[in-house]
Amino acid sequence: MESRFDHQAIEPKIYRRWEKSGFFNPDKLPVTHKKSFTIIMPPPNANGALHIGHALFVTLQDLMIRFQRMRGRKTLWLPGADHAGFETQVVFDKKLEKEKRNRFQIPRDKLWQEMWEFTQANRKIMENQLRELGASCDWSRNTFTLDPKIIKTTHETFTQMHKDGLLYRGERIVNWCVKHQTTLSDLEVKYVEREDPLYYIKYGPLTLATVRPETKFGDTAIAVNPKDKRYKKYIGKEIEIETLIGKAKMKVIADAVVDPHFGTGVIKVTPAHDPTDFEIGQRHKLEIREVIGKDGRLNEKTGPYTGMKISEARQRVAEDMKKQGLLVKTDSNYKHSVATCYKCGTTLEPLVMPQWFVRMTEAPKGKKSLRDMAVDAVKSGKIELIPKRMEKVFLHWMKNLRDWNISRQIVWGIKIPAWYRRDEIYVGAEAPREAGWKQDPDVLDTWFSSGQWPYATLNYPKGKDYKTFYPTDMMETGADILFFWVARMIMLGLYRTGKIPFRNVYLHGLVRDKDWQKISKSKGNVIDPLGVAEIYGTDALRMALTVGNMPGSDTAISEDKIRGYRNFTTKIWNASRFVISSYDKKLKVRPRYTKADRAHLKKLQEIKKQVTSDLEKFRFHHAAETLYHYFWHTFADKIIEVNKSRLQGDDLADRAAAQAALLEILEENLKMLHPFMPYVTEEIWARLPHKPRGMLMIEKW
RNA sequence: GCGCGCUUAGCUCAGUGGUAGAGCGACUCGUUUACACCGAGUAGGUCCGGGGUUCGAUACCUCGAGCGCGCACCA
Numbered sequence: 001m002e003s004r005f006d007h008q009a010i011e012p013k014i015y016r017r018w019e020k021s022g023f024f025n026p027d028k029l030p031v032t033h034k035k036s037f038t039i040i041m042p043p044p045n046a047n048g049a050l051h052i053g054h055a056l057f058v059t060l061q062d063l064m065i066r067f068q069r070m071r072g073r074k075t076l077w078l079p080g081a082d083h084a085g086f087e088t089q090v091v092f093d094k095k096l097e098k099e100k101r102n103r104f105q106i107p108r109d110k111l112w113q114e115m116w117e118f119t120q121a122n123r124k125i126m127e128n129q130l131r132e133l134g135a136s137c138d139w140s141r142n143t144f145t146l147d148p149k150i151i152k153t154t155h156e157t158f159t160q161m162h163k164d165g166l167l168y169r170g171e172r173i174v175n176w177c178v179k180h181q182t183t184l185s186d187l188e189v190k191y192v193e194r195e196d197p198l199y200y201i202k203y204g205p206l207t208l209a210t211v212r213p214e215t216k217f218g219d220t221a222i223a224v225n226p227k228d229k230r231y232k233k234y235i236g237k238e239i240e241i242e243t244l245i246g247k248a249k250m251k252v253i254a255d256a257v258v259d260p261h262f263g264t265g266v267i268k269v270t271p272a273h274d275p276t277d278f279e280i281g282q283r284h285k286l287e288i289r290e291v292i293g294k295d296g297r298l299n300e301k302t303g304p305y306t307g308m309k310i311s312e313a314r315q316r317v318a319e320d321m322k323k324q325g326l327l328v329k330t331d332s333n334y335k336h337s338v339a340t341c342y343k344c345g346t347t348l349e350p351l352v353m354p355q356w357f358v359r360m361t362e363a364p365k366g367k368k369s370l371r372d373m374a375v376d377a378v379k380s381g382k383i384e385l386i387p388k389r390m391e392k393v394f395l396h397w398m399k400n401l402r403d404w405n406i407s408r409q410i411v412w413g414i415k416i417p418a419w420y421r422r423d424e425i426y427v428g429a430e431a432p433r434e435a436g437w438k439q440d441p442d443v444l445d446t447w448f449s450s451g452q453w454p455y456a457t458l459n460y461p462k463g464k465d466y467k468t469f470y471p472t473d474m475m476e477t478g479a480d481i482l483f484f485w486v487a488r489m490i491m492l493g494l495y496r497t498g499k500i501p502f503r504n505v506y507l508h509g510l511v512r513d514k515d516w517q518k519i520s521k522s523k524g525n526v527i528d529p530l531g532v533a534e535i536y537g538t539d540a541l542r543m544a545l546t547v548g549n550m551p552g553s554d555t556a557i558s559e560d561k562i563r564g565y566r567n568f569t570t571k572i573w574n575a576s577r578f579v580i581s582s583y584d585k586k587l588k589v590r591p592r593y594t595k596a597d598r599a600h601l602k603k604l605q606e607i608k609k610q611v612t613s614d615l616e617k618f619r620f621h622h623a624a625e626t627l628y629h630y631f632w633h634t635f636a637d638k639i640i641e642v643n644k645s646r647l648q649g650d651d652l653a654d655r656a657a658a659q660a661a662l663l664e665i666l667e668e669n670l671k672m673l674h675p676f677m678p679y680v681t682e683e684i685w686a687r688l689p690h691k692p693r694g695m696l697m698i699e700k701w
Numbered sequence: 702g703c704g705c706g707c708u709u710a711g712c713u714c715a716g717u718g719g720u721a722g723a724g725c726g727a728c729u730c731g732u733u734u735a736c737a738c739c740g741a742g743u744a745g746g747u748c749c750g751g752g753g754u755u756c757g758a759u760a761c762c763u764c765g766a767g768c769g770c771g772c773a774c775c776a
Contacts, residue, residue, distance in 0.1 A: 003736070173774095191773085198776090210776060223776095257774075267776050276774040334773055350774095389705070393771065396704050400772060483771090512714080548714050548722075553706090554769095556713055560725060567738040578735035625715075627725070637740080644735095 001374065001580065001687065003572040007085060007537035011679045015131055018682075023698055025138045026076045026469075029069070037073035038472040040502075041455050042485070043080035043136060043145060046119040050129045052511045052519060052557065052579070053478065056549070058133045059542040060508060060620065061476045063588075065136055066675035067615050068701040076469050077137040079130065079459055081123045083146045083415040085446030086188075090180065090343045092118060092412070104181070129530055134538050134678050136697070139503045143457045145450060146414070152454040154449040155429040156419040157496055162418075164428040165362040166495075169356050169418070169425060171288075173271075173278035174405050176351040177341040178296035183355060183411040185445055186402060187484055190342040199318055200264065201475060202326045203250070204239035206231070209263025212273070214243050214313040217302045218244065218291040219250065223280055226254035228265050229388045242319055245303035255280050259641065270351050281450065286383040288352055296349055300309035310349070313576030335381050350416050354549045355407040356416060356440075358448075361463035370491040371401050377490060377500050387552040390482065397483050406445040413443030451488030454501035461497070479507035479552050494527040506618055511545070532562055539677035540566035546624040546676055569680050572673065576684045579662045582647045583689045584655075591657035600639055604665050611672050612701070624676050631669050639665065650684070663688070671699055 022028035026036065039061050044054050061077060069075040087104075093117055096102055103111055121142065130137070143150065161167045176181040210216075222239070224231040234252040241250055258267055271281030272290040281288060291301050298305045298313050305313045321327040332477075339348040349501055363369040369378070375398050375550045377383045378391055385391045408418065418427040419437040431437045454472055458465040469692060471493075476488060486505055493501030512518060513525045520526070533541045543565035549555040593601075607630050614623035639662070646658035667688065674681040674696050685696035 001735090004738080208776085212776080219776070259775075262776065269776095274774080274776075279774065284735075334775095337773095376754095393705055397772065400703095402774095516713085550714085556714080558725085561713080563738080564725065567736090570736065570738045574736035574739090576735085581735075629723075636736085640735080641740095 001577040005569055005680050010683050014679050014682050021299050024136050026074045033074040035073055036469050037068040038076045038469040039474045040472055041079045044081040044083035046081040046122045047091040052527045052529050053603040054512055056545045058135050062135050063675040073119045078141045079137040080143040089410045089606050108411055115412050150456050153381050153416050154414050158417050159427050166359045171354050173275050173350050173352050175348045179344050179346045188342050189339045191337040192340050194338045195333045195335050198331040200328040204241040206266050207264050207328050208266035213272045213317045215273045218270045218272045218289045219268045220287045221288050222250055222252045222270050223255045223258050223259040223267050225260040273350055275350050286636045355405045358404040360401045372496040374490040383500050384504050390507055400513050406448045407442040414449050416440040416442050447484055447488050451492040455497050470502050474504045475502040476506040509554035512554050512556050536562050536566035537569055539569050546620050549621050579589045579666045583659050587656055587688055589656045590650040591660045592653035593657045597661045
């Protein structure tokens with residue numbers, strides 16, 4: 001044996017052996033593997049290379065899968081790739097921008113084709129990277145989120161939800177990104193603190209405070225708090241105001257959302273351009289008067305301000321009001337939070353548009369609401385979140401749920417299976433036969449389809465896989481997509497299949513750099529997992545990502561840490577090399593164990609018990625550390641050292657005992673280390689001084 | 702505003718109702734054939750602060766401070 005583990009040469013060979021064995025596929029595992037254990041892989045976005053976060057999920061999921069496979073479970077780890085709707089659209093938009101092109105000038109079919117090719121190319125790269133990271137997933141079941149079966153399931157769900165009254169198309173106020181020219185769900189809104197002028201302006205006899213004077217042309221009422229004595233006499237009356245484009249009459253209404261302590265206690269109500277005002281408008285049946293268009297400019301209802309951008313119009317309106325004596329005062333540094341696009345930071349424009357919404361909190365007849373189904377599943381313990389505290393976060397979010405806008409005005413996604421003709425709506429994958437129906441031009445929020453990933457990939461409802469592997473055992477994913485994805489999977493899974501989609505949810509945190517900085521391209525601290533694996537070995541990277549990584553918490557990684565586990569890889573290699581080379585196969589003497597031998601073997605059993613229990617309880621960081629410490633500082637530093645002389649001794653029975661004990665401890669360590677460090681352990685396993693034996697990968701734990 | 706966390710050795714973090722541990726880093730010594738990608742050893746902590754429960758708290762409760770995060774219709 002060489003004195004180093006040559007990971008660059010050996011890793012690819014081992015992966016090929018694993019893949020060729022067929023054992024990644026649960027159907028090809030030995031028949032003794034009966035009870036299933038399933039993880040559906042969160043499909044990585046097919047719009048770029050894998051990053052260190054992906055390496056983390058591969059590490060954790062692969063270690064769970066390998067552990068369970070060795071424990072005799074019929075393990076399925078189903079891989080996939082995500083078309084990642086809006087996210088990919090944004091990436092592709094940037095690519096187009098570099099090429100001095102723009103998606104709004106490219107025909108839909110052509111754009112689709114280009115994006116298809118782009119994502120397929122990325123997929124290939126990604127899948128090979130998953131292999132390099134040692135992922136023992138079943139490539140025969142590899143699925144893309146735009147595969148026909150996924151689209152079919154998604155359309156069926158949409159249709160069924162519509163029938164059940166869980167979906168509606170409504171003119172509601174939505175979050176419009178002027179740059180990306182699409183609406184976003186509430187989750188995709190990022191609120192940022194900002195300082196803006198707060199203008200106190202005269203509305204007839206009243207004065208009110210606003211940060212958006214430019215929307216005044218869309219005002220259709222003035223509101224005060226019903227309990228506010230100052231304004232009681234105005235409630236229900238019409239007052240005359242000066243609008244800058246003529247005089248107008250406006251009704252004063254009372255609504256409890258108005259905070260009497262803010263500003264003057266009076267607000268202007270602009271139902272078309274403010275979420276709160278929209279709701280007030282609904283309650284009081286106010287006219288929705290749109291004065292801002294999708295282009296982010298004021299429209300023809302605004303007289304001289306027509307065509308101006310919002311920011312410009314705001315200044316001009318304020319100036320003009322000042323000229324006319326309508327501006328009472330301005331607070332220049334008013335702090336408030338502004339809704340922005342989570343991708344580009346553009347201030348979102350609340351606009352009223354017809355969109356499809358999922359009813360989250362209202363129950364269809366005789367059934368529970370989507371929210372209640374999910375809340376019950378978690379509260380009852382049918383689904384467990386790891387760490388447990390995430391359940392509180394989950395429930396808190398569920399409490400504040402609102403209806404979910406699933407329409408997106410982009411090209412890249414699954415088309416909404418809805419058809420319109422005059423005032424009629426038809427829902428279904430195919431257009432009705434009669435002429436004149438036009439399909440909804442929008443696509444679905446990507447999370448609507450990925451929310452169905454667990455049962456869609458397993459071919460619900462009739463597939464054999466669905467019957468064998470659903471509900472799945474573990475959903476391992478980032479804590480940052482608990483709401484985006486996990487919550488939706490729980491709700492949609494329960495709705496569609498009547499069963500929970502998974503029993504456990506393990507949530508990992510972010511991988512940060514050694515200075516605890518978030519990793520980003522702009523900071524230049526990106527760690528390429530494949531690059532590090534190339535230098536230090538995949539096993540080292542995997543250990544570095546496992547040790548010290550608690551569920552739900554961020555973790556720090558540094559080159560030093562990875563190097564440390566590369567050294568550990570070398571340690572394993574050399575300790576094994578010593579045990580193997582000093583093992584005398586010809587020695588056919590019955591071993592006579594000493595007290596110390598028995599104590600060592602007993603300790604080994606204790607370690608095994610502890611590691612097993614840690615793995616069962618998802619305490620991977622702890623299991624990894626225990627093994628590291630035991631192998632290095634007990635086995636290598638102590639046990640091997642004290643046995644060196646016995647291996648040369650004349651007492652053959654004692655010599656036999658020493659070499660047998662060392663070999664046994666080594667074998668058990670290799671097994672336990674395998675889920676964490678699959679490559680080096682598999683390679684050593686093949687070199688053990690024994691009759692031909694199978695792969696470590698399916699060795700019994 | 703509501704909610705969730707974190708605070709332990711220089712750094713990254715474990716951990717337990719009986720006054721503390723690891724890895725990395727620092728320092729000292731060691732070129733003993735498995736391994737210098739090594740070994741032996743040393744230094745370093747009022748376990749954020751106050752109060753409480755307890756025979757005993759770093760650990761449990763409570764208040765507070767600092768930091769981080771999530772949710773929310775602040776006009």
